[in-house]
Amino acid sequence: MTTVDPGTIPQHALDRVIATALEEDAPWGDVTSETLLPADAVATATLAAREPGVLSGGGVFVAVMHAVDPAITAEVHAADGERFAAGDTLVTVSGPARSVLRAERVALNLVQRLSGIATLTARYVEATAGTRARIADTRKTTPGLRTLERYAVRCGGGRNHRTSLSDAVMAKDNHLAVLLASGVGIGDAIRSARERLGHTVHLEVEVDRIDQIEPVVAAGVDTIMLDNFSPDELVAGIAVVAGRALVEASGGVSLDTVAAIAATGVDVISVGALTHSARALDLGLDVAVTA
Template identity: 80%
Template sequence: MSTTVEPGTIPPHALHRVVQTALEEDAPWGDVTSETLIPAGATATATLGAREPGVFSGGAVFAHVMHAVDPAIRVDLQVEDGVVFAPGDVLATVTGPARAVLRAERVALNLVQRMSGIATVTAQYVSAVSGTAARIVDTRKTTPGLRALERYAVRCGGGHNHRTSLSDAVLAKDNHLAVLLASGIGLGTAIRGARQRLGHTVHLEVEVDRLDQIEPVVSAGVDTIMLDNFSTEDLVTGVALVGGRALVEASGGVSLATVAAIAATGVDVISVGALTHSARALDLGLDIAVAPAD
């Protein structure tokens, strides 16, 4: 079973940077335990196995870690990213120099467990809104340095990505609006001025937290309006007030218990910070059998 969204790929430069940083952090001067105890010529065969159900994400990342430690390590992925697995399933097999496999083990596991946890919780949210037009998206509440991997994991779970960074799009939130108000600049005036200065391809979104803010924002010409911490009743009213003139995003107070009701209000997008900031790493294990040296 696969997701309905093609996850695409992780930018190679981002993957390389994450893996190199993690390996340098974990073994800055080598793996003193393996280098002391394990014979230099020993080889290892290992299986990456599932100890609980979930959605797989990070197969290429797992393999990249292994190959970064030693290109002689062979990794055979048994499932594709985005595939649902059950406890006991073998997700990948690894064969290579034992010292290298042991050195790569923790970093490889940390990343694939984290990514699979994100994919799994995302799939739960996506399933909860099935049958509606709402799209589940992530936020910038990602682990610093791991955004590219975590955003990819969201896609593996069938979700979508919000803006990648502060450089991608205009998203005026409550603190931006507070500064404008303190500066004596009206919201509608600020939005119209921003639209004139922006390139025609730049997306413009504004967050509001009251119904009476909707009309001034939408009439000023935004692409998306974010209704933040609205009740479901006010979301229904807000969608009607927007009347198709902009995309409507719901944010705040979103959980697995509430997301279906939020989706039923007719919003186009539901942003969920919990996909990345609260996802639990899945319980995956790498079980190693070491063969003696010749």
């Protein structure tokens, strides 16, 4: 269902997450399976949906299985970004039972987390359909999982904000407070930054009052973030910007408010809840073991 090509997860990032998770979950092996299960037992397992949603992480699920044991075979029945119904089979795996059960929890944790993010993102995207607004994530991600969680946002039809502090200049309220305390005007700071930055570096500034908009835009920003503005204030702020910069709305965004925010004509709506408040989707692994 995604209208945004989610692309792929960089292999090095995926390998790092999986290796860390598996080491955490079974640092010296799976004592239970190795003690109780016959070494030659074979398991066939299905990743099944207990509730409807949007899939993200089907390939991640398979990658965890293969990281534990390359002998495990897998068949993916749904693509990332695809909607599914309760009861649908999403992935089938088969291989040594000990290996399947060792990989089970890590594989489930990741696909449930990512599918929860994709599903929540899709709801925000649907709520703003027909407007110009893009739904974007923020840096409010789980430490160590940002690359995967941002992929999940794309699976749900959302867009990514800057990946890290290294990607763009983004002056927020605390930066402005330091400038004010140092006696430096925001307009002067922006113009000075422009002189030092490369021409490809994006520059964004957050404001929380309408009277701050004109000096910021006049100094030459690429994007201005209007933080915690009401819909009426957003309309007024967009009029002041007058097309000289992209307008991003942030703060106080929920499924109850996002449609009204989008209707004001903003270009971007950033939503921290996509990653910091998404509920893990209820997916289960049904296992059949044969000796």
